[in-house]
Amino acid sequence: MNENEKPQITEQKENQSALDQLIKEKHELLEHLRQLKAQFENYKRDSLREKEQVLKNANEYFLVKLIPVLDDMERAFEEVRRSKSYKNFYSGMEIIYKKLWKILNDEGLFKIEPKEKFDPFEHEAVERVETDEKEEYSILKILENGYKFHKKIVKPVKVQVAVRPRGENGAKTE
Structure with missing residues:
Protein backbone atom coordinates (compact mmCIF):
# COMPACT_ATOMS: atom_id res chain seq x y z
CA MET A 1 0.00 0.00 0.00
CA ASN A 2 1.37 3.35 -0.84
CA GLU A 3 1.22 6.50 1.20
CA ASN A 4 -1.61 8.00 -0.86
CA GLU A 5 -3.93 5.03 -0.29
CA LYS A 6 -3.67 5.06 3.54
CA PRO A 7 -5.57 8.34 4.05
CA GLN A 8 -8.17 7.18 1.52
CA ILE A 9 -8.72 3.91 3.37
CA THR A 10 -8.93 5.76 6.69
CA GLU A 11 -11.38 8.21 5.16
CA GLN A 12 -13.46 5.33 3.71
CA LYS A 13 -13.52 3.61 7.10
CA GLU A 14 -14.61 6.86 8.77
CA ASN A 15 -17.29 7.38 6.13
CA GLN A 16 -18.48 3.79 6.51
CA SER A 17 -18.57 4.21 10.29
CA ALA A 18 -20.56 7.45 9.96
CA LEU A 19 -22.91 5.76 7.47
CA ASP A 20 -23.40 2.80 9.80
CA GLN A 21 -24.16 5.22 12.65
CA LEU A 22 -26.70 7.09 10.49
CA ILE A 23 -28.37 3.83 9.45
CA LYS A 24 -28.55 2.77 13.09
CA GLU A 25 -30.08 6.15 14.06
CA LYS A 26 -32.57 5.86 11.17
CA HIS A 27 -33.72 2.43 12.40
CA GLU A 28 -34.01 3.75 15.97
CA LEU A 29 -36.05 6.74 14.78
CA LEU A 30 -38.30 4.52 12.66
CA GLU A 31 -38.87 2.24 15.64
CA HIS A 32 -39.62 5.26 17.84
CA LEU A 33 -42.03 6.54 15.17
CA ARG A 34 -43.82 3.15 15.06
CA GLN A 35 -44.16 3.22 18.85
CA LEU A 36 -45.52 6.77 18.80
CA LYS A 37 -48.00 5.84 16.09
CA ALA A 38 -49.19 2.84 18.10
CA GLN A 39 -49.47 4.97 21.25
CA PHE A 40 -51.48 7.59 19.35
CA GLU A 41 -53.85 4.96 17.93
CA ASN A 42 -54.33 3.58 21.46
CA TYR A 43 -54.95 7.13 22.73
CA LYS A 44 -57.59 7.76 20.04
CA ARG A 45 -59.33 4.46 20.82
CA ASP A 46 -59.23 5.10 24.59
CA SER A 47 -60.41 8.69 24.11
CA LEU A 48 -63.38 7.56 22.02
CA ARG A 49 -64.24 4.87 24.56
CA GLU A 50 -64.03 7.46 27.36
CA LYS A 51 -66.33 9.88 25.48
CA GLU A 52 -68.85 7.10 24.94
CA GLN A 53 -68.74 6.26 28.64
CA VAL A 54 -69.23 9.92 29.63
CA LEU A 55 -72.25 10.09 27.32
CA LYS A 56 -73.69 6.88 28.77
CA ASN A 57 -73.18 8.22 32.30
CA ALA A 58 -74.86 11.54 31.42
CA ASN A 59 -77.81 9.73 29.86
CA GLU A 60 -78.10 7.43 32.86
CA TYR A 61 -77.97 10.41 35.23
CA PHE A 62 -80.79 12.12 33.33
CA LEU A 63 -82.93 9.00 32.94
CA VAL A 64 -82.69 8.18 36.64
CA LYS A 65 -84.19 11.62 37.32
CA LEU A 66 -87.13 10.79 35.02
CA ILE A 67 -88.00 7.46 36.66
CA PRO A 68 -90.05 9.07 39.48
CA VAL A 69 -92.12 10.89 36.84
CA LEU A 70 -92.84 7.58 35.10
CA ASP A 71 -93.77 6.03 38.45
CA ASP A 72 -96.16 8.93 39.17
CA MET A 73 -97.80 8.52 35.77
CA GLU A 74 -98.25 4.79 36.28
CA ARG A 75 -99.87 5.44 39.67
CA ALA A 76 -102.21 8.02 38.10
CA PHE A 77 -103.25 5.63 35.33
CA GLU A 78 -103.74 2.81 37.83
CA GLU A 79 -105.90 5.06 40.00
CA VAL A 80 -108.16 5.83 37.03
CA ARG A 81 -108.41 2.12 36.17
CA ARG A 82 -109.14 1.22 39.78
CA SER A 83 -111.66 3.95 40.58
CA LYS A 84 -113.13 4.34 37.07
CA SER A 85 -113.10 8.08 37.79
CA TYR A 86 -111.22 10.87 36.07
CA LYS A 87 -112.02 13.31 38.85
CA ASN A 88 -108.47 13.64 40.19
CA PHE A 89 -106.67 12.57 37.03
CA TYR A 90 -106.25 16.06 35.55
CA SER A 91 -104.85 17.59 38.74
CA GLY A 92 -102.53 14.59 39.13
CA MET A 93 -101.27 14.96 35.56
CA GLU A 94 -100.73 18.68 36.16
CA ILE A 95 -98.53 17.90 39.18
CA ILE A 96 -96.57 15.33 37.17
CA TYR A 97 -96.17 17.82 34.29
CA LYS A 98 -94.76 20.44 36.67
CA LYS A 99 -92.41 17.84 38.18
CA LEU A 100 -91.16 16.91 34.71
CA TRP A 101 -90.59 20.56 33.80
CA LYS A 102 -88.62 21.09 37.02
CA ILE A 103 -86.29 18.23 36.05
CA LEU A 104 -85.92 19.53 32.49
CA ASN A 105 -85.27 23.10 33.69
CA ASP A 106 -82.67 21.85 36.17
CA GLU A 107 -80.91 20.14 33.25
CA GLY A 108 -80.95 23.31 31.13
CA LEU A 109 -84.04 22.89 28.92
Whole structure:
Protein backbone atom coordinates (compact mmCIF):
# COMPACT_ATOMS: atom_id res chain seq x y z
CA MET A 1 0.00 0.00 0.00
CA ASN A 2 1.37 3.35 -0.84
CA GLU A 3 1.22 6.50 1.20
CA ASN A 4 -1.61 8.00 -0.86
CA GLU A 5 -3.93 5.03 -0.29
CA LYS A 6 -3.67 5.06 3.54
CA PRO A 7 -5.57 8.34 4.05
CA GLN A 8 -8.17 7.18 1.52
CA ILE A 9 -8.72 3.91 3.37
CA THR A 10 -8.93 5.76 6.69
CA GLU A 11 -11.38 8.21 5.16
CA GLN A 12 -13.46 5.33 3.71
CA LYS A 13 -13.52 3.61 7.10
CA GLU A 14 -14.61 6.86 8.77
CA ASN A 15 -17.29 7.38 6.13
CA GLN A 16 -18.48 3.79 6.51
CA SER A 17 -18.57 4.21 10.29
CA ALA A 18 -20.56 7.45 9.96
CA LEU A 19 -22.91 5.76 7.47
CA ASP A 20 -23.40 2.80 9.80
CA GLN A 21 -24.16 5.22 12.65
CA LEU A 22 -26.70 7.09 10.49
CA ILE A 23 -28.37 3.83 9.45
CA LYS A 24 -28.55 2.77 13.09
CA GLU A 25 -30.08 6.15 14.06
CA LYS A 26 -32.57 5.86 11.17
CA HIS A 27 -33.72 2.43 12.40
CA GLU A 28 -34.01 3.75 15.97
CA LEU A 29 -36.05 6.74 14.78
CA LEU A 30 -38.30 4.52 12.66
CA GLU A 31 -38.87 2.24 15.64
CA HIS A 32 -39.62 5.26 17.84
CA LEU A 33 -42.03 6.54 15.17
CA ARG A 34 -43.82 3.15 15.06
CA GLN A 35 -44.16 3.22 18.85
CA LEU A 36 -45.52 6.77 18.80
CA LYS A 37 -48.00 5.84 16.09
CA ALA A 38 -49.19 2.84 18.10
CA GLN A 39 -49.47 4.97 21.25
CA PHE A 40 -51.48 7.59 19.35
CA GLU A 41 -53.85 4.96 17.93
CA ASN A 42 -54.33 3.58 21.46
CA TYR A 43 -54.95 7.13 22.73
CA LYS A 44 -57.59 7.76 20.04
CA ARG A 45 -59.33 4.46 20.82
CA ASP A 46 -59.23 5.10 24.59
CA SER A 47 -60.41 8.69 24.11
CA LEU A 48 -63.38 7.56 22.02
CA ARG A 49 -64.24 4.87 24.56
CA GLU A 50 -64.03 7.46 27.36
CA LYS A 51 -66.33 9.88 25.48
CA GLU A 52 -68.85 7.10 24.94
CA GLN A 53 -68.74 6.26 28.64
CA VAL A 54 -69.23 9.92 29.63
CA LEU A 55 -72.25 10.09 27.32
CA LYS A 56 -73.69 6.88 28.77
CA ASN A 57 -73.18 8.22 32.30
CA ALA A 58 -74.86 11.54 31.42
CA ASN A 59 -77.81 9.73 29.86
CA GLU A 60 -78.10 7.43 32.86
CA TYR A 61 -77.97 10.41 35.23
CA PHE A 62 -80.79 12.12 33.33
CA LEU A 63 -82.93 9.00 32.94
CA VAL A 64 -82.69 8.18 36.64
CA LYS A 65 -84.19 11.62 37.32
CA LEU A 66 -87.13 10.79 35.02
CA ILE A 67 -88.00 7.46 36.66
CA PRO A 68 -90.05 9.07 39.48
CA VAL A 69 -92.12 10.89 36.84
CA LEU A 70 -92.84 7.58 35.10
CA ASP A 71 -93.77 6.03 38.45
CA ASP A 72 -96.16 8.93 39.17
CA MET A 73 -97.80 8.52 35.77
CA GLU A 74 -98.25 4.79 36.28
CA ARG A 75 -99.87 5.44 39.67
CA ALA A 76 -102.21 8.02 38.10
CA PHE A 77 -103.25 5.63 35.33
CA GLU A 78 -103.74 2.81 37.83
CA GLU A 79 -105.90 5.06 40.00
CA VAL A 80 -108.16 5.83 37.03
CA ARG A 81 -108.41 2.12 36.17
CA ARG A 82 -109.14 1.22 39.78
CA SER A 83 -111.66 3.95 40.58
CA LYS A 84 -113.13 4.34 37.07
CA SER A 85 -113.10 8.08 37.79
CA TYR A 86 -111.22 10.87 36.07
CA LYS A 87 -112.02 13.31 38.85
CA ASN A 88 -108.47 13.64 40.19
CA PHE A 89 -106.67 12.57 37.03
CA TYR A 90 -106.25 16.06 35.55
CA SER A 91 -104.85 17.59 38.74
CA GLY A 92 -102.53 14.59 39.13
CA MET A 93 -101.27 14.96 35.56
CA GLU A 94 -100.73 18.68 36.16
CA ILE A 95 -98.53 17.90 39.18
CA ILE A 96 -96.57 15.33 37.17
CA TYR A 97 -96.17 17.82 34.29
CA LYS A 98 -94.76 20.44 36.67
CA LYS A 99 -92.41 17.84 38.18
CA LEU A 100 -91.16 16.91 34.71
CA TRP A 101 -90.59 20.56 33.80
CA LYS A 102 -88.62 21.09 37.02
CA ILE A 103 -86.29 18.23 36.05
CA LEU A 104 -85.92 19.53 32.49
CA ASN A 105 -85.27 23.10 33.69
CA ASP A 106 -82.67 21.85 36.17
CA GLU A 107 -80.91 20.14 33.25
CA GLY A 108 -80.95 23.31 31.13
CA LEU A 109 -84.04 22.89 28.92
CA PHE A 110 -86.34 25.90 28.74
CA LYS A 111 -89.42 26.77 26.72
CA ILE A 112 -88.90 29.78 24.46
CA GLU A 113 -91.34 32.53 25.37
CA PRO A 114 -92.07 34.21 22.03
CA LYS A 115 -92.27 37.95 21.82
CA GLU A 116 -94.85 39.77 19.70
CA LYS A 117 -92.51 40.25 16.73
CA PHE A 118 -91.13 37.43 14.56
CA ASP A 119 -87.48 36.63 15.34
CA PRO A 120 -85.85 34.33 12.75
CA PHE A 121 -83.32 33.15 15.34
CA GLU A 122 -86.03 31.77 17.65
CA HIS A 123 -89.08 31.32 15.42
CA GLU A 124 -90.04 29.39 12.31
CA ALA A 125 -92.82 30.99 10.28
CA VAL A 126 -94.89 28.04 9.07
CA GLU A 127 -97.97 30.10 8.15
CA ARG A 128 -98.36 33.63 6.80
CA VAL A 129 -101.65 35.46 7.09
CA GLU A 130 -102.37 38.58 5.07
CA THR A 131 -103.86 41.24 7.33
CA ASP A 132 -104.01 45.00 7.82
CA GLU A 133 -105.05 44.62 11.43
CA LYS A 134 -101.60 43.72 12.78
CA GLU A 135 -98.12 45.06 12.16
CA GLU A 136 -96.19 43.10 9.54
CA TYR A 137 -94.26 40.12 10.98
CA SER A 138 -96.26 40.19 14.20
CA ILE A 139 -96.83 36.75 15.64
CA LEU A 140 -100.52 35.92 15.33
CA LYS A 141 -100.50 32.44 16.78
CA ILE A 142 -98.08 29.94 18.32
CA LEU A 143 -98.51 26.62 16.52
CA GLU A 144 -95.83 24.63 18.37
CA ASN A 145 -93.64 25.47 21.32
CA GLY A 146 -89.91 25.91 20.88
CA TYR A 147 -87.10 25.04 23.28
CA LYS A 148 -83.58 26.09 24.25
CA PHE A 149 -81.03 23.78 25.81
CA HIS A 150 -78.90 26.16 27.83
CA LYS A 151 -78.56 28.97 25.26
CA LYS A 152 -78.79 26.83 22.12
CA ILE A 153 -82.09 26.62 20.24
CA VAL A 154 -82.95 22.93 19.88
CA LYS A 155 -86.41 23.52 18.42
CA PRO A 156 -87.67 26.88 17.14
CA VAL A 157 -91.17 28.10 18.01
CA LYS A 158 -93.45 27.41 15.04
CA VAL A 159 -95.62 30.46 14.47
CA GLN A 160 -98.22 32.07 12.27
CA VAL A 161 -97.13 35.58 11.23
CA ALA A 162 -98.90 38.60 9.80
CA VAL A 163 -97.90 39.91 6.39
CA ARG A 164 -99.23 42.87 4.42
CA PRO A 165 -101.98 42.01 1.95
CA ARG A 166 -100.89 41.85 -1.67
CA GLY A 167 -102.78 43.67 -4.38
CA GLU A 168 -104.12 42.13 -7.57
CA ASN A 169 -100.71 42.30 -9.27
CA GLY A 170 -98.97 40.61 -6.32
CA ALA A 171 -97.40 43.77 -4.90
CA LYS A 172 -97.76 44.65 -1.24
CA THR A 173 -100.40 47.26 -0.54
CA GLU A 174 -99.45 50.23 1.58
